[in-house]
Amino acid sequence: MLTQSIIIAVVVVVVVVVYDLTQRKHAILRNFPIIGHFRYIFEAVGPELRQYIVTSNTEERPFSREQRTWIYASSKKENNYFGFGTDNDLELSPNYLIIKQSAFPLISQHPGQPGYDPKHRLPSAKILGGYRGRRKAFRPDSSVNISGMSYGSLSGNAVEALNRGAKLANCLQSTGEGGISLYHKSGGDLVWQIGTGYFGCRDTLGNFSMDRFLESVALARVKAIEIKLSQGAKPGLGGVLPAAKVTREISAIRGVPVGKDCISPSRHTAFGDVDSMLDFVEKLADATGLPVGIKSAVGDQRFWQTLTHQMATTGRGVDFITIDGGEGGTGAGPLVFTDHVALPFKQAIARVYREFALAGLKDKVVFVGSGKLGFPETALFAFALGCDMVNVGREALMAIGCIQAQRCHTGHCPSGVATQNKWLMHGLDPTLKSARLANYVVTLRKELLQLSRACGVCHPALVDGDHLEVLDGQFGAKTVRSLFHYEAEWALPSPEDTREIQRIMQMGCADAVTNT
């Protein structure tokens, strides 16, 4: 009898192991047969368990359980609604965001109705490179795009899933500073990020090489160039990809020797101040015709004052600015930098945007935000502070399987996302995960559109700081416009851009023009 039970148990285990290893839906099960099931069991019974044990739905960091559940459900096209009402204490929570709906919201089309758009198109309200007349200026199809995360930091399968997902969702993928890999060439459009290591465009001494730069641009679907000055999680600091991770493939892509630490210095060598940076921007734009922008965290304000002054007086300029909040993510960074260096996103964008508004330049630059903006309400807040687009980093990783294990810096990412370990990355199926990435991006666009329509406008760029209020936890409230000291209409696009985006959205938003 005992022997029979043991045989049955062994057969069951073998069947489960075979199933786990051959299925492609769950990377965790492919990488960790049998024990991986506990993760799904705990996820399923988590809400009940937490009533008796510790954390609430909103406690975990950097992303709460509620936020992760919303991303996982959206990426799988499952029901992403929550039942029974809010968990939050609206009256007693400080800095609590309230979006003020219009008494006459715009009507949203439902599946099957004329004009319903399953992709929930959300083009940018501004043309990238339009103001400076770049030869390859364009209007991005999606106001939600994928933030820079390098191949090297991420696995090849993860980069491929993001790139194919970007194609499915008609959005852009920033390459991150590690250069353009084979995995970035899976059909999706790219913003090529150039960091201080000039990976993919460097000479043998590590300096910028225009010839190599042009070669790389010609070989990939590069739509814009992003010069990385800094990243919110570790500004003012270079990066190191340890020797062990510098494989033959990564060495070829980055143009660095195999098996030696790959260093990104803390500052650029191609320019040393705002003046020479603007010369560099114009040089890249002239050589390629592409829009050229910068990505930066916000620290010393004098940089932005000098930049606006020089843009207003010298006829040179950046086409876009990506502002990354101090709460942003990284593959690996020192705790003190992730915790204490650079302003958090909302204060950061407001300080920079005000400089541009005061200098009369805000309509001439596309503003992109990043730093936990991959949710409808945080993204809408960014639009109300003047952003034209948002980039999503870790939220995109969760859509392709990241479980917030926070082991990205160890190389042992259990979901195969942030690792070069062949066994771990084999669990991540790029075909399935690309569809999940696209579902997530489309859902975020859909809910952003729903929020905008609830506010009575057809596009989030037309939502400004008067549409949002922040409660102080003591029965007081201020509009976002007054809190951040914006003048009326600062956060809105120019009248011409407003008319044009209304015209574009009219196709899916029939009553837009009369209501905005």
Ligand SMILES: Cc1cc2nc3c(=O)[nH]c(=O)nc-3n(C[C@H](O)[C@H](O)[C@H](O)COP(=O)(O)O)c2cc1C
């Ligand atoms: C694994 C990982 C790798 C990253 N690599 C880069 C990079 O190469 N270049 C860069 O500018 N930012 C990098 N970032 C930062 C993200 O692009 C983004 O700015 C930041 O995480 C904030 O967005 P999020 O809150 O949506 O993640 C990385 C972030 C993560 C999590």
Ligand code: SF4
């Ligand atoms: S699962 Fe963990 S280690 Fe992997 S990317 Fe996500 S947070 Fe990083």
